Amino acid sequence: MENNYIVTVTEIIPRTHNVKTFRVTKPEGFEFTPGQAVDLSLNEEGWKDNKHPFTFTCLPDDDFLEFTIKLYDNPEGLTNKLKTISPGAEFEISSAWGAIEYKGEGVFIAGGAGVTPFIAIFRHLKQQHELGNNLLIFSNKTEADIILKDEFSGMLDGRFMNVITSQPGTKYYDKRIDKSFLRNTIQNFNQHFYVCGPDEFTKNILDALAALGANAETLVFEK
Structure with missing residues (x-):
């Protein structure tokens, strides 16, 4: 069954001129496999239904979740909005899903x-x-x-x-x-x-x- 979770942004790390890593709180018992993603939206009025897939870039046993996201210059787009947020903002995320999984060298x-x-x-x-x-x-x-x-x-x-x-x-x-x-x-x-x-x-x-x-x-x- 699909669950949705509210998580809080705890840290934002610049990676390139248009890529940032967002670290968020990890719901108790949340599990994923490296390579998987979630559907993510900003838990803010007007943005809750603007969901996009983003991949975990943390490890399964980390005590936080992490997403490394390319931020595009689209005024209507979620990633453009993410340029403006600060720690304390909230995301809504789905359960983990995705077909990319390590199967061997x-x-x-x-x-x-x-x-x-x-x-x-x-x-x-x-x-x-x-x-x-x-x-x-x-x-x-x-x-x-x-x-x-x-x-x-x-x-x-x-x-x-x-x-x-x-x-x-x-x-x-x-x-x-x-x-x-x-x-x-x-x-x-x-x-x-x-x-x-x-x-x-x-x-x-x-x-x-x-x-x-x-x-x-x-x-x-x-x-």
Whole structure:
């Protein structure tokens, strides 16, 4: 059965020029699996029905819940409103849901804020000393958009690859992730692939992986 919970914002942490982490109180007995999300709204008049999905970026055994959210410049949008809130504000959240769950070592491919389901997964793997040979390929428009760049670099060492699509002179790979890139970057297509990003990004990546021989049963994404 779906439950709704009122939680209080306790801390707001800037991550990039347009991404913030919101830490909130954790309801007693609340459970989730790394990679899952909730439907979230601001518990404030005029905003209670403006619900959007956001992914946990904390660990299941933390004594708080945490969401790392990209804030867009849309006057009517929830994330634009979240730019203005302070600790003490309240969210309404649903029970945890979502199809992105760790199933074994593989390649994680994220576009922009689509990296958020992977944050809790990688933090959990680090906690369990099971990071193994997992690879993260992270596509952003500019280097300033890279969320948790230092943390990912520290966790994954040489298994963190940045792709920058709209910044001339970047030191990173400067084209979009496509079939050719994947063919040249990945040797083994018989492993798990975790894909999250804007709808078109996800569709293009999944199509390219399928064309390169990836098994549909090994593709993990939000359906």
